[in-house]
């Protein structure tokens with residue numbers, strides 16, 4: 001399906017999220033959409049898919065004017081969107097979620113739906129168990145489900161907003177294969193991402209947005225430096241920072257074992273020193289999150305001991321960890337990390353220790369303005385967190401980490417950040433390290449793990465490898481470790 | 492303890508990343524018909540509220556016509572009944588006191604994302620505790636001020652305990668506060684009836700008119716010739732101001748809001764979530780208990796069967812009508828109290844049931860909520876603009892408003 005957007009405008013208060021964007025995408029194209037955080041990518045995609053109205057502008061599908069007033073209108077017109085975070089119903093089972101979006105779904109017999117779901121899944125090489133609870137699925141699986149549903153609803157234009165954050169490398173490859181297949185079937189794909197290598201590999205064409213405007217279009221093959229220049233208006237230099245590890249040990253795990261309904265992790269013994277950065281690698285769902293949550297005191301280990309600065313913290317509640325300077329930054333920003341409806345100022349006030357019961361709003365705002373500046377957040381102190389762009393929410397989340405902190409536990413800390421902000425945020429984090437803060441972080445980006453980690457531990461089906469030195473490991477070697485080489489799961 | 496508050500999952504509204512919730516911002520210029528008229532957002536809001544009010548009036552008028560009553564005479568009667576004399580103004584204030592106290596209590600539980608349906612029972616328990624203390628002290632020579640102070644304190648304790656019980660059932664028993672509250676309301680009603688017709692019955696035979704009235708020195712002093720007690724009014728204003736300040740200017744209020752909107756994130760921010768849930772119930776219970784205590788010591792001077800007079804439920808309506816904003820709660824509560832008092836004379840003058848006020852009050856809330864939905868739809872906004880305490884705003888059970896005469 002051909003898509004044409006003409007002169008789209010969208011304002012939020014003083015912010016011009018889209019300032020006259022026009023773009024044509026012909027059927028069968030995988031169109032990349034690039035741009036720094038807050039450039040207006042999600043806004044444009046939401047307008048196209050009916051989640052937000054444009055102030056001005058037109059959308060044409062196959063040359064005909066389309067009136068898209070709601071997501072339902074959009075899907076009827078053949079436009080489906082996969083959001084930055086999956087929008088399914090966590091309490092549902094796979095099959096229910098699938099049925100919900102189906103027009104006239106009530107008249108459909110569950111048996112038939114199940115067969116159709118399985119046929120669809122097989123067609124694309126997914127394995128989705130209809131009775132699984134969605135809450136128990138990984139982000140990647142939830143995304144596959146969402147994708148299937150959109151296709152089943154007859155989407156001819158697929159919009160994917162940062163679909164590769166938080167999914168594993170094999171899941172990404174599956175996704176790319178499907179997108180290519182869909183393009184070959186003359187469907188149109190709009191692909192929003194911050195990962196230049198992915199965009200270069202996948203997309204036929206790329207549009208770059210900056211401050212609400214279309215600043216350039218390129219066709220494959222792409223020149224990375226040129227894309228970066230278009231996005232930021234300058235070159236970005238990425239360098240690996242020096243290690244700041246000290247002698248003293250902050251975190252000690254002795255034979256720690258954790259488990260949830262799906263997975264048993266460990267036993268593992270680890271030490272993390274002050275100023276050190278430890279990366280946790282592994283396919284999504286290999287136990288990284290569980291391990292991180294144990295270190296945060298959010299879960300109790302089933303065996304082993306956990307020490308913080310030499311104090312035995314095993315089975316202590318989260319608040320004792322919190323009081324000892326442990327900060328945990330979850331991956332699900334708006335589900336776990338931030339409070340929708342509250343402003344940035346209110347978040348900052350909540351994240352600080354305070355004396356006395358009364359709030360000094362003026363001081364709070366001033367403090368927030370400083371943090372906004374420090375962390376380069378595009379937003380005002382009184383903005384609610386959900387009005388920020390994805391990348392800016394991530395920065396806000398990191399801006400809330402108490403300072404000083406002894407141990408930072410970060411789940412996908414740069415998820416959704418553009419290249420420039422990733423560099424910037426890590427410089428902030430490394431600054432913490434020079435003050436003696438230890439960092440343990442989970443990431444699915446191998447380059448990030450090796451560039452910013454001092455050591456990297458690999459998890460495979462719940463087994464934890466001895467950490468390898470980041471400086472002595474190549475991306476290829478790490479990739480093999482993640483695939484399970486040299487670390488077969490216990491029988 | 493990281494239990495999520497039960498949230499109805501609705502598609503675009505669910506927390507789902509940067510893609511869903513849209514908070515409207517001032518200078519937004521919609522392309523809709525309304526937008527083109529050039530009305531500012533504030534003016535639009537007022538227009539919609541006024542429209543809702545008019546629609547509510549029209550519906551109520553239709554109800555009156557169907558009932559075969561002269562609408563304008565009825566409205567005139569309500570206005571006269573509410574503001575026609577010093578006496579009626581005082582009566583409106585008497586009704587306003589428990590209503591506004593309960594409403595502010597409910598603002599606290601709403602802030603924490605809780606539907607404290609049990610507020611009615613909490614008022615009753617407050618009344619029961621106050622009565623208990625006064626009964627114990629009326630035959631001793633304890634000074635009146637001491638007896639009254641103890642009675643009102645006991646009332647607050649009683650209401651607080653009853654509310655915390657609902658909170659404990661929720662936090663530790665997994666009982667939704669709506670069901671817990673409903674159940675506790677029935678228990679409270681049964682308890683007060685049992686007391687009135689059993690242990691505390693009047694000499695001779697128990698009656699619906701309640702327990703034996705207390706001696707006059709145990710009444711909270713009233714303005715001469717009026718039923719209004721300056722003490723009751725003072726206590727109410729004081730309590731309302733304290734709660735208002737707590738909600739808007741303290742860390743307590745802010746943390747409650749965080750717990751109410753995202754318990755998981757609040758927990759990670761280091762807020763002891765279930766303690767805050769209990770605290771919200773406690774504060775609301777203290778307020779409801781205070782209302783019950785005032786009804787006993789300043790208004791009825793005894794325990795009567797329906798001592799709560801439906802002010803708890805009415806408070807829920809007021810809180811919803813003002814969309815959980817404290818600043819508006821006091822005047823709107825006053826309006827509702829005036830409707831209640833104004834309609835008292837209807838049965839006598841126009842042979843109409845005084846529940847007409849209830850009809851208008853209920854319809855008004857529905858219209859305002861509907862107008863809010865319509866406004867968002869007309870402005871093309873996805874309906875994701877969060878109502879203050881998010882979830883309670885949605886999928887709430889429609890409850891009848893048993894509005895009984897205040898006096």
Ligand SMILES: Nc1ncnc2c1ncn2[C@@H]1O[C@H](COP(=O)(O)OP(=O)(O)OP(=O)(O)O)[C@@H](O)[C@H]1O
Pocket residue numbers: 012013015016017035036037038039040041042043044378379386387388389390391392416418509512513514515516
């Ligand atoms: N609902 C809203 N209310 C107010 N401002 C908003 C709203 N949605 C987006 N914005 C603002 O519009 C701008 C563009 O946001 P958008 O989400 O489109 O950025 P983006 O390109 O997707 O960024 P990211 O890469 O960080 O996801 C940002 O400055 C953001 O703060």
Ligand SMILES: [Mg+2]
Pocket residue numbers: 041042043084161389390391509
């Ligand atoms: Mg975005």
